[in-house]
Amino acid sequence: MKKKRTRNKKNISVKAHKKRKHIIRDREKAAQNVSPVVEKYWFQRYNLFSKYDEGIKMDEEGWYSVTPEQIAIRHALRCVAATAKPNPVVIDCFAGVGGNAIQFARMCCSVVAIDIDPKKLELAINNAKIYGVQHCIDFIVGDFFQLAPSLKGDIVFLAPPWGGPSYKSIENFTLDFLKPRDGFTIFQFAQTITPNIIMFLPRNVDLLQVEELSWLSSPPLEVEIEENYLQNNVKGVTVYFGGAACH
Ligand code: MGP
Ligand code: SAH
Numbered sequence: 001m002k003k004k005r006t007r008n009k010k011n012i013s014v015k016a017h018k019k020r021k022h023i024i025r026d027r028e029k030a031a032q033n034v035s036p037v038v039e040k041y042w043f044q045r046y047n048l049f050s051k052y053d054e055g056i057k058m059d060e061e062g063w064y065s066v067t068p069e070q071i072a073i074r075h076a077l078r079c080v081a082a083t084a085k086p087n088p089v090v091i092d093c094f095a096g097v098g099g100n101a102i103q104f105a106r107m108c109c110s111v112v113a114i115d116i117d118p119k120k121l122e123l124a125i126n127n128a129k130i131y132g133v134q135h136c137i138d139f140i141v142g143d144f145f146q147l148a149p150s151l152k153g154d155i156v157f158l159a160p161p162w163g164g165p166s167y168k169s170i171e172n173f174t175l176d177f178l179k180p181r182d183g184f185t186i187f188q189f190a191q192t193i194t195p196n197i198i199m200f201l202p203r204n205v206d207l208l209q210v211e212e213l214s215w216l217s218s219p220p221l222e223v224e225i226e227e228n229y230l231q232n233n234v235k236g237v238t239v240y241f242g243g244a245a246c247h
Contacts, residue, residue, distance in 0.1 A: 037165065038063040047230060048099065054130045057123045062097035064165050067200060068235060071228045072103035075157065075198060075238065080107050082196060082244045083154045091153040091193065093144040094160045098124030098137075100200075104157070105133035114140045114147060116180075145181070148189040155244055156190040159200040173204045175213075187213045195221055195242030203227065203234045210239050221245070 034042045041063040045052045048066050058066070067075070079090050087110050092101045095113035097120055104111045105128065115121050118141045128134040140147065161179040175183025183199075190197045195217060201210065207225060214221040222245035228236050240246070 035060060044068070049127065049130075051130050055126070056130060057126045058097055059119060059123060061117075061161075062120065062123060065096050065159075065161065066099035067159060068230050069099070069103070070230060071200075071235060071238075072100045073107075074228065075100055075200070076103040076107040076109065078198065078238075078240065078244065079104060079109055079155050079157070082240075085154060088154040089152070090155045090157055091151055092157045092159075093148075093190065094158065095124055095139075096120050096159070098127045100157060100159060101137055102128050102131045102133055105136035106131060109136070109155075111137040112140060112151065112153060113137050114142055114144050116141070116143050145185075145189055148192055151193050153193055155196045155198060156193050157198045157200075158186055158190055160186055162202050167202050168204065170204060172206050173202045174206045175209050183209075184213065184216070188216060191216065196244045197221075197241040198244050199239045199241075200228075201237045201239060203236055205237055207237075210237075213239075214241060217242075 049056045090109045091112045095115045101113040214223040221242045224240040224245035
């Protein structure tokens with residue numbers, strides 16, 4: 001009889017603990033205006049920014065678009081490896097809330113971070129300060145396609161909008177689905193700056209079409225494709241062109 005009561009007490013306390021955890025989580029979510037679209041990404045917040053609790057700020061598009069930190073670190077390491085320079089200039093043409101730009105800067109790159117949305121760059125500046133790298137990044141509010149002719153850099157990094165979280169419902173994601181212009185156009189603008197280009201694309205992207213991008217140059221650019229995993233889930237595909245590809 002005594003034993004039974006102890007077990008019941010334990011069950012009650014486990015249930016109460018779980019309930020308390022839910023209440024705290026719900027309060028945290030409400031305090032940070034976590035909408036139903038954002039919720040799934042909010043649960044992954046420490047994968048997106050390990051310093052999330054130090055004051056990282058996001059908006060809805062930022063939540064579903066930011067490159068997870070470990071993948072952004074991988075991109076930055078590859079930029080450094082691709083150039084023999086100690087401080088290569090990386091142009092992050094669609095910088096968002098700064099997921100990639102911050103990791104480029106942490107790896108000693110000089111970064112030009114462009115975004116058409118001034119609110120995004122305000123958030124990116126806040127986030128870069130948290131990582132202590134805001135002084136290594138030039139933030140430019142503007143349209144990449146208008147700015148491209150005046151840009152100079154060693155590597156161009158392209159993580160354009162994929163059309164929101166519904167990109168997954170497309171079976172074969174052709175480059176026409178990229179925003180705000182199709183992938184061929186985006187790539188051609190990047191090529192006017194340098195042939196060393198890195199693109200972060202959806203996992204369902206049409207890989208044959210991606211290879212065709214390298215044929216826009218004569219002779220064709222080197223191309224290397226990698227899948228990016230996080231905790232055994234594929235999150236996206238990175239394509240390295242020209243000097244950014246492994247030779
Ligand atoms: P996801 O596929 O929407 O989430 O985004 P998840 O958790 O992998 O989905 P699941 O339900 O299939 O498990 C995965 C990652 O893709 C995000 O963390 C972003 O890094 C990237 N990503 C997603 N979107 C919609 C965009 C986008 O529009 N632009 C860019 N540049 N990256 C995106
Ligand atoms: N890699 C980023 C996420 C990029 S999301 C990160 O890790 O945080 C894509 C971004 O492209 C969005 O913030 C959007 O505002 C921006 N964008 C859309 N059209 C643009 C344009 N024409 N020029 C520059 N930025 C643009």
